[in-house]
Amino acid sequence: MKINPKIVFFGAGAIGGSVGAWVARQYENIFFLDRGQIQEALKARGITVYPGDAPAQRETVVVKVLGGLEEAVDADVLVLAVKNYSLGLVAEEVHKRLGDRPVIISMANGVENQRVLPRYFSKVIYCVISYNAWMDEPGVIGFQKKGPLIFGTLANELQEEMKELAGIFNRGVETIVTDHIQDAVHCKLVINLANSLTTLVGHQVRPISDLGLYQKIMTGLLLEGVEVIRAAGYRECRLGGIPSWRTIWMGARLPRFISGPLFRRNLAKMNLSSMAQDIIQRKGTETELESINGRIVELADKFKVKAPLNRAIYQICKQEFARPGFQPLDVKELWARIQKHSA
Secondary structure, three states: OOOOOOEEEEOOOHHHHHHHHHHHOOOOOOOEEOOOHHHHHHHOOEEEEEEOOOOOOEEEOOOOEEEHHHHHHHHHHHEEOOOOHHHHHHHHHHHHHHOOOOOOEEOOOOOOOHHHHOEEEEEEEEEEEOEEEEEEOOOOEOOOOOOEEEOOOOOOHEEEEEHHOOOOHOOOOOOEEOOOOOHHHHHHHHHHHHHHHHHHHOOOOOOOOOHHHHHHHHHHHHHHHHHHHHOOOOOOOOOOOOOOOHHHHHHHHOOOHHHHHHHHHHHHHOOHHHHHHHHHHHHOOOOOOHHHHHHHHHHHHHHHOOOHHHHHHHEEEEHHOHHHHHHHHHHHHHHHHHHHOOO
């Protein structure tokens, strides 16, 4: 790669905006590309980031904003910070304008990006995001913790490019290069299973009527996810402060008087998930359900793992999220429906 490559972030939502802002503070050759209100907010006010546990500690970064892809034709690196349900159209558009010249960094969850992007690009780096972030309004982003990011490629190619780009990103946020990107992707996928449950019950939107029952569903859902990806041959990859497999097992198997306090502490740290932002806040119908929950159910089928909680949650989400004006369920109602699905 050339010295000081031009890096363009396509998408400045919660993840693209926070990562881009952190790196832009220390690296000048970064540009942002988005549309509508986000584009206008970035031009007018830059990007403001703040830690969720200290919202007064806000920092605003003035950023360079492009008017369209035609201004990115000389980009050396394009960071695709869009969700899987938008990725196909975005990849096609980028390829028409930029061809196969830039290195692509994909920040989408799951493995759908591994199916889509190689159809258009030969130099793709996959980035696992090991933190939660949310967008209060265009250009204003809160985060649970800062990083880390994990870079990897499917055949462990592009080693020099990953090393150089990790060096640039490390100026703003911890960035690690791994030879085991599929392990990292699938371990993150297990944690992402929580998004569907927190959306269904309206975590941080409505009170949880039975915390013990909520813990039972949550920890069981995640433990099943671990069992599925382990059966599929993936190994644990520790992702920053994300719970280990041992912690997940203890939450699901130890008596609640032992595991309950830890669960409640972790629950207090959880913010509105990206899925809940899509469904509850933005009143949308497109989510990452298929690329997260659908992938786990697909693997469960392939490797003959029962995973009844995951199957039930997946089906209930498909039913509920398709309804206009989705309203979160009480956790007791959800449990009754899970039992009906699992019968």
